[in-house]
Amino acid sequence: MGKPNGHDGLSGELQVELEKLEELFTVNTEKLKQITKRFQEELEEGLQENGKNIAMYVTWVLGFPTGKEKGEFLTVDLGGTNLRICWISLTGIKDETSVEQHQFKLSDDIKTADVSKLWSFIAGSLEKFVKEQELNSSKDKLLHLGFTFSYPAIQDYIDHAILQTWTKGFEISGVEGNDVASQLRSAMAKLELPVKLVAVVNDTTGAMIASAYNDPDTIIGAIFGTGCNAAYVDKVRNIPKLKNNKEISKLDPDTPMAINCEYGAFDNARRVLPITKYDSQIDEQSPKPGEQMFEKMSAGLYLGELFRLVIVDLHFRGLFLKDRDIAKLKKPYSIDTSILSTIEDDYSKDLSKTAEMFKKDYNVEFSKAELNFGRRLAQLIAIRGARMCACGIAAICQKQGITRGHVAADGSVANKHPQFKKRWADALGEILDWSEEDKKKKDLSGDDDEQVGPIILTSAEDGSGVGAAVIAAMTLERWKKGVDAGIKES
Template identity: 40%
Template sequence: MTPIPLTFTDKLQEFNDCSESHKSAIDEITKEFEINTDKLKKISEHFRNEMNKGLEKHGQTVAMVPSYVTGIPTGKEVGTFLALDLGGTNLRMCQVNLEGDGKVSVRQQKYKVSDSLKNGEARHLFDYLADCVDKFLSEFNISSSAEDKLKLGFTFSFPVDQTAINKGSLIYWTKGYTAPGAVGKDVVFMLQDSLNRKVVPVEVTALVNDTVGTLLAHAYKHSNTLLGVILGTGTNGAYFEKISNIKKLKSFSSNADHMVINIEWGAFDNERKVLPLTMFDNKLDRKSNNPRKQALEKFISGMYLGEIARNVLLNLIDRTLLFDGFSSKDLNNQYYFETEYMSTIEADDTNTLEKTKRILEESLNLPSTTLTDRQIVKRVCQLVGLRAARLSAAALSAVISQCNVPESGCNIGIDGSLFLFYPSFKERIKRALKECLGPNADKIELDLAPDGSGVGAALAAMLSA
């Protein structure tokens, strides 16, 4: 049997032997997930056009939210500030000590956000945030007074319409949150109200998106930082834009030249003009809690990749091309094929794909699998993971081109589990950037930016003081 051709720029799982029907089906799926160089450039160009629309007018698909953070960290700042980071599953509370010379020390504690809090009344969620702040202060013996409140930067990783450094209304929830009573409300006011009612001596002085925080934290250590990016449960980016280019800020005056823009790129192409939608993506979107929203996020974030792969696997099962046509109760459940499984499967370099076998037969309770089954599953994971990395690169290249820095180079700080743990994700992004930017892509540094959202929120609190 002739090996299935590789149409990507990546080394994909090959097969020892398979039938013509297997070969035809896998070829077809491979082509659906392929994004060649021309398509990559087209997506990147459209992304940049959407960015400029968002800079011109409010209410655009790519919102380009002004952060009102106009200071750029120098690395010399010193002081101690609090940071509260609400992202996906966890809430993180930090005390950040800025030591100068780009050095920081952090004391932190994580708290679980239950599904009932994510989907219950928003007041209960914000009361829980205030309780966690209070608990943290007690645990670490941090004291203050009602007259001299501790300053806190609030990292809120959801789309907001921000009107000041410490004011911003929630546009809509993402990442599985639906808590009613928050959309259209000022989230800083809601948090401060909860803190005040519980008599917690803390003042919320800055509101930042997690990407804004990541950008500020990375810039504190690397002066040539252009972008802060999240590639994890969700995805987004923030960058330093010239204030003169932010046309929708007509009445804003500042002595500064630049402002941090929260791109909110998860919503890119909600209109479905350029992203390569497959029936597997459409199925995921229809059954999601936010249909026809967050289009790009559903292609490249950790919350969704496993579900896309699961949809492909079920399609092959229905065609009796996988597992002899049998599924399992676990594999039939939405979101049960986790992105973490994909990471393990992609990293499985054993001859018989034993790690893949354990996931399929022990974690997902499939009765038995053949080597060909496991090879097909690995190929599917590679296709979904590779497409996610290439689309991430399309977004990055658009921002880099927008800022006219391809020749001089820049540093990009990236946080999130996909970038940190997913096999070859960074390398795949770098290869795709080279396709978009040519040799200048070698001057783009992609660095891990751990704890960016917490340290960045503290920096924003300091810059707002």
């Protein structure tokens, strides 16, 4: 979407400020390509050794599913707000997977409790779910479990994961540096649960695998929501940091391996990112300054805050909302990123819906000129975010020589912002030098027939549920075939 007609009603000073902001937040094709080039370099660095900006975690998910995997599985997803437990039946038939689920609220005291309280809560919730669902099990016939644990973790085996650092508000001592799978197994053993933990899964990898289960054109799994991340499949031979790993020596060098990139920390050194003073403010005021720099510029948690910081800055400089009380706007993170979608999607006369929202939620009245200014600012921030998000995917595609396919994307930004997909696709085409003919091609096998181009976004399947079940099924299948690399508790 382009500029509002003529920026009607803006004062000379505010017009100048808008032009400065347009220059500040615009990322042209040349800059996108520069970012993507550095992105590729950091992806490679993460494959070379541990401890790099982009972690490139090895998952021990050996390739994509066939779509024929079958079986019944328990899955547990430890999220930031809820614990989600599912009973999933895979039939091996497209779109015929059944899911029974229950969510258990995570209280704030659990997030800061001791280690035993966390695992006791999870094991106890599992016990309750198994009883409620009347799942048939015994010590001789165990229920197989896929555990979605979406926190930075190193996996030397698919059924073990060493937590590197807590995120999402967790501060539980005794878990970081330890194997979360072992801790969960101990808690389940105390309750004598007939459950066997088969695989520990990251949600991004799970989204990719769940989508590929029904859509063989899936090439990458991505998260464009509160955070940003991607997973893809590489060959074992292309992961030098595993050259001395005894498990890798059991595999053919051409074996495919899913990689959880964890690329929100791209360019923490600030070599190529077009960082504004507002981005720096977000970083400085965050719990971990200097970390996750790319995520702070492109992910949903921060876009609304960027908008707020600009508005407050202009107010204090006497250029915006003059002589009005903006007390509610002064509160950090008081503007949710979804509000940017609301502003852009407002086609009411004189942006009356946006005006009503600011009056109702923030007790401040915008003039017509200020509403036009706010709309353009919302566009600038959202456009930059979408274009930045294209860089990570473009880097993976260039690195792997991928020229077409589906990027299975989960997250509120990807699936709820009205303009994200088009802006993302436009940027991807610029980076990958799509021809005019490429840009016009429609891929009717996707879930949005409005999208064009050889690489399109599809809505990701349930990575924390179905994805974990499919990965558990794949793991059991290769263990039965004697391919036990990366499986410890076989």
